[in-house]
Amino acid sequence: MKKKLETLLAHIAENGQINDPYSGSHFPIYQTATFDLKKQKLDKVYDYTRTDNPTRDVLENVFSEVCGGAGCVCTHTGIAAVALLFETVLKSGSNILVEKDCYGGTYRLLGIYQKKYNIHVHYADFTQKKQIEKIFQENSIDLVFCESPTNPGLKIIDLKYIADLSKSHKTLFAVDNSLATFVSQRPIIFGADFEVFSTTKYVSGHGSVIAGALVARDKNWAEKIHYFANAGGRSQNPLDVFFIMIGIPTLFIRMKAHEQKALSIAKFLEKRTEVTRIRFPGLKTHPQYKLAKNQMDFIPGVLTIDMESEELAEKFIAKTKIFGEKASFGSPDSRMEIPSKISHASYSEDELKTIGIGKSTIRLSIGLENLDDLIVDLEQALA
Numbered sequence: 001m002k003k004k005l006e007t008l009l010a011h012i013a014e015n016g017q018i019n020d021p022y023s024g025s026h027f028p029i030y031q032t033a034t035f036d037l038k039k040q041k042l043d044k045v046y047d048y049t050r051t052d053n054p055t056r057d058v059l060e061n062v063f064s065e066v067c068g069g070a071g072c073v074c075t076h077t078g079i080a081a082v083a084l085l086f087e088t089v090l091k092s093g094s095n096i097l098v099e100k101d102c103y104g105g106t107y108r109l110l111g112i113y114q115k116k117y118n119i120h121v122h123y124a125d126f127t128q129k130k131q132i133e134k135i136f137q138e139n140s141i142d143l144v145f146c147e148s149p150t151n152p153g154l155k156i157i158d159l160k161y162i163a164d165l166s167k168s169h170k171t172l173f174a175v176d177n178s179l180a181t182f183v184s185q186r187p188i189i190f191g192a193d194f195e196v197f198s199t200t201k202y203v204s205g206h207g208s209v210i211a212g213a214l215v216a217r218d219k220n221w222a223e224k225i226h227y228f229a230n231a232g233g234r235s236q237n238p239l240d241v242f243f244i245m246i247g248i249p250t251l252f253i254r255m256k257a258h259e260q261k262a263l264s265i266a267k268f269l270e271k272r273t274e275v276t277r278i279r280f281p282g283l284k285t286h287p288q289y290k291l292a293k294n295q296m297d298f299i300p301g302v303l304t305i306d307m308e309s310e311e312l313a314e315k316f317i318a319k320t321k322i323f324g325e326k327a328s329f330g331s332p333d334s335r336m337e338i339p340s341k342i343s344h345a346s347y348s349e350d351e352l353k354t355i356g357i358g359k360s361t362i363r364l365s366i367g368l369e370n371l372d373d374l375i376v377d378l379e380q381a382l383a
């Protein structure tokens with residue numbers, strides 16, 4: 001019987017295809033740099049943890065299976081997984097087409113690739129089909145890259161459409177799935193060649209560790225990402241892998257809870273006159289509500305609001321008592337941030353304007369606290 005996703009994730013230690021002779025409920029942490037080649041009796045022989053490690057293999061095998069890939073590399077940060085993708089696929093002179101609403105760290109990294117490694121980066125709004133088709137016609141694109149939902153604009157990208165278009169141009173397509181996660185959205189099933197995600201966020205779910213993963217659809221690319229991860233030292237240390245594995249059995253149920261609480265909060269904020277704009281793909285008023293519902297099983301618990309001025313936005317954040325002013329999303333504790341100040345500070349003010357983000361834009365990540373407590377807190381801060 002093929003196990004459903006929740007079942008597979010609840011038994012992650014048994015489903016990593018690596019034998020634990022003591023059948024622990026959690027897979028052991030092989031916190032070691034080296035392994036004795038003479039004494040190993042199993043099929044797969046380990047020599048050095050930068051290359052391979054049994055604890056990391058469990059997580060990589062599970063990610064690969066749940067994402068529908070042929071192989072995975074777990075990395076020491078989420079941005080390292082993005083960098084691993086770029087260094088594996090791109091070479092001097094390559095062209096990359098990127099959705100312009102992307103994580104600030106990815107934008108900063110692409111700036112470095114542009115200046116230092118002669119990579120041509122073409123930014124576009126992926127909801128504007130004519131815009132991206134024109135770029136395809138005028139350039140030989142090697143890699144297409146986007147997030148969906150985008151962060152912090154929360155646009156939904158039609159992944160099947162972009163995958164088909166990329167395929168028709170014989171171009172590779174990669175999706176940063178950090179926000180939706182593999183329990184909600186399966187980019188490789190829609191036709192993407194790579195799925196990359198920061199496990200710092202929802203996947204680990206407790207905000208205790210920084211990490212990431214890169215999954216390749218086909219075996220050839222899976223071998224290449226593994227080769228580059230070893231060559232460039234991108235792989236994750238076993239202790240951090242363990243922290244990620246601890247969060248995974250509850251991912252499904254957490255995503256559901258985040259979605260429900262965020263929807264209630266979005267409905268509350270939608271009615272407040274202090275909020276001049278609200279973006280949340282779970283609201284029927286979101287322009288891509290239908291696509292969001294078709295493409296994702298759970299809407300992630302992140303919403304973006306605008307207030308009348310930067311001063312009011314700052315005041316609102318300062319007055320909340322439960323919400324911290326923190327970067328990142330996907331933790332049990334609710335938080336807010338002004339993207340132009342923190343997560344997207346590497347964009348200029350003008351560049352942020354083109355993606356609809358200003359100094360009075362706030363990104364909220366709704367945690368797992370009691371909903372009434374959160375609403376009371378928001379109410380008193382708005383008042």
Ligand SMILES: Cc1ncc(COP(=O)(O)O)c(C=O)c1O
Pocket residue numbers: 077078079080082103105147151176178179197198199200201210211212328343
């Ligand atoms: C969408 C997205 N991708 C990648 C990253 C990078 O992940 P990390 O912070 O784990 O390096 C982030 C971090 O905020 C992100 O939001």
